[in-house]
Amino acid sequence: MGRAPCCEKVGLKKGRWTAEEDEKLTKYIQANGEGSWRSLPKNAGLLRCGKSCRLRWINYLAADLKRGNISAEEEEIIINLHASLGNRWSLIASHLPGRTDNEIKNYWNSHLSRRIYSFRRPVNERQPLIIETAKEGMLAKSGAGRFAIKKKLISHPQKDAIRVPTKRPRKENNTGDFSNSNVEGIQLPQTPAAEKNTLSSTINDTVIWDPCAEDKDLMDLVVTTPCPETGGVMLGSRGEKANLVICPSEERRRPNSLLNPSGGEKENDSFGQFCEGIENEMLSFNEVMMDKELLDPDGDSSLNDEGQNGLLVHSGERQSGVSSPDKTVNVFESIGDLSSNGESGDWHSFSSISTSGFDYGGVDWNWDDVMGGHLEIGDETKEENMLSWLWESEKEEEETQRLEDVANCDKQNAMLWLLS
DNA sequence: AATTGAGACAACCGCGGTCAC
DNA sequence: AGTGACCGCGGTTGTCTCAAT
Secondary structure, three states, X not given: OOOOOOOOOOOOOOOOOOHHHHHHHHHHHHHHOOOOOOOHHHHHOOOOOHHHHXXXXXXXXXXXXXXXXXXXXXXHHHHHHHHHHXXXXXXXXXXXXXXXXXXXXXXXXXXXXHHHHHHHOOHHHOOOHHHHHHHHHXXXXXXXHOOOEEEEEOOOHHHOOOEEEEEOOOOOOOOXXXXXXXXXXXXXXXXXXXXXXXXXXXXXXXXXXXXXXOOHHHHHHHOOEEOOOOOXXXXXXXXXXXXXXXXXXXXXXXXXXXXXXXXXXXXXXXXHHHHHHHHHOOOOHHHHHHOOOOEOOOOOOOEOOOOOOOOEEEOOOOOOOOOOOOOOOEEEEEOOOOOOOOOOOOOOOHHHOOXXXXXXXXXXOOHHHHHXXXXXXXXXXHXXXXXXXXXXXXHHHHHHHHHHHHHHHHHHHHHHHHHO
16 A cells, blocks of 8 residues: 555646736645645645646745846856766756756756757767757747847746846847857847848758759859958858858759659668768859859859769868869859857857868867768768768778768867866 | 747656555 | 655747737
């Protein structure tokens, strides 16, 4: 014979607690102390489950809870502890007096995870770059993410139901000042309209737009101009700057291709190929644009799709890389996070790829996302299969080894950055 | 003025270990 | 010793809010 159940579970109220319920619970606990959660609701005159009462008390009504926003110091503690402890919220909370595990968990999920997500997501969780890119673009596109002035309602009597503004910088003057941003080489659209256009093209161009298509109207979207500040690329006739990725024409024709994300077999993993290509075929934008093989003789921005092996990633500083004479210059935009606060990661932006040929610049990116999810480093058979369409030269093996070394190095860098 | 959609967070759900009966 | 509720925890969901459209 065990204990009696904590409550009857029928006819009990669920959902948000009212001020009256809070008062009843508080008064009861002040008079009788904590514990006896099973009998508490009945004795306190509450139509709540004992478990619910306990949660409400622990998380919101207990007297020793700290109020207000998480401070920078607390945030740093959370980040550091999470790096070593993982999602053990109660353990993390024990290092932050007055903070509850639930509060820290919520804060992590809503504030910190996105910022650090790019460094931490396990390899086997990644989605194709193309999908993630689209998602990131959508995130930046609308809703409160649009530089909203967030007002947090703290629904708690002891918090006096204060509204704490967590104001985000409004994008009034997007002149490319990234002094407080860890996103390098990405500039914000000048106007909301430009932003809309930029972000629309992020989705449309990245996911759907086939740069190899015959539709020359679409090509107009990729009027490129060097960015005076960074040497990067201004994308679009609207002057939006973004990162630019130029892919092999072969890529789009492949099932499950980067430019054809909906089809194909998983084994035919274009992302790994794509990443390999990045590593091996980096070009500066200028290199591409100045390459007459890549451009129409009249200087039109329309791009030649006749080549075979070209693959380019560019933004920000001029990248060192190997220039191949027979580059295909298919383009899709990988526009990064366009929010102005610099909080959100921009891992999919290759402006930040830290390889031997890239300037790291402290930008938020994820090597696992770039390399791990689809290119399982160390899986030589898979790598060979993936690389076969790109290169069948003897360079392949040593390049793979170099990639592996770089990946390991950058993972360490990422962890050091997190812990710093 | 109405709608949309995302951030923020309160609250619920379910699991596993512990402990009262 | 067995049973089953209690407790604590982490994951998930639902609701609210508000800027942008």
